Amino acid sequence: MKVQQISIFLENKTGRLAQMTSTLAQENINIRALSIADTTDFGILRLIVDRPTEAYEALKKAGFTVTETSVIALEVPDHPGGLASIMEIMARESINIEYLYALPEKTKDTALVIFRVEKIDNAIEVLKEQGIVVLSGDKVYGL
Template identity: 75%
Template sequence: MKVKQISVFLENKSGRLAMLTKTLAQKNINIRALSIADTTDFGILRLIVDRPDEAYQVLKEAGFTASETNVIGVQIPDCPGGLAQIMEVLAEAHINIEYLYALPEKPVDQALVIFRVERVDDAIIALQEAGITVLSGEEVYGL
């Protein structure tokens, strides 16, 4: 039920993100979701792609510093309160969220939410017990 996320170190200078996306494009790797966390000096790009292991290898070979992290992918209804319901479940289970990012999917009125939490396995159980559908890696990569 875990989803592999690729994180990449990016220095804050022009052309780095262009270089990275080009590297993935050349290998025909598709980006499903992404977010960037940044400081004044550097950023961390977090990516969900269709072929994470391959993407990780390709980026490393291109000289990027990258790592793979397990995150959780959940599909929620794209309507008021959609995210609130999930937050409540995790809060009750005392699970801290390190960060999250979301990607709306208009035709189906759903949104994909990616969570990075402290205790991944506990979080998955808590969500499932609350009747929330946690997506498998394959489901997310193939979205």
């Protein structure tokens, strides 16, 4: 039930993001979701792609500093308080959230949110026990 996320260290200079996206485009790799955190000098781009292993290899070969990280993708109720209910479960169960971001895909009743948490295996078990839908990597990559 883990999803592989690609994180890329990008210098904060003109054209670097274009180079990275062109590298993926040349390999016919589709970006499913992304998040970027930046400072004056650099940014960390986090990606969910349809083929994470191939993306990792292509970016490494192109000279990018890349890491793979396991994250979880959850179906979150798409109504006021839906995210709060997930957060309450995680707080009650002492699951520390390092960061999160949403995927653009959603169903009529749920949004899809990526979570990076400590103790990911424990988090998956607890969330599933609470009836939260934890999506598989294959499901997320195929969106």
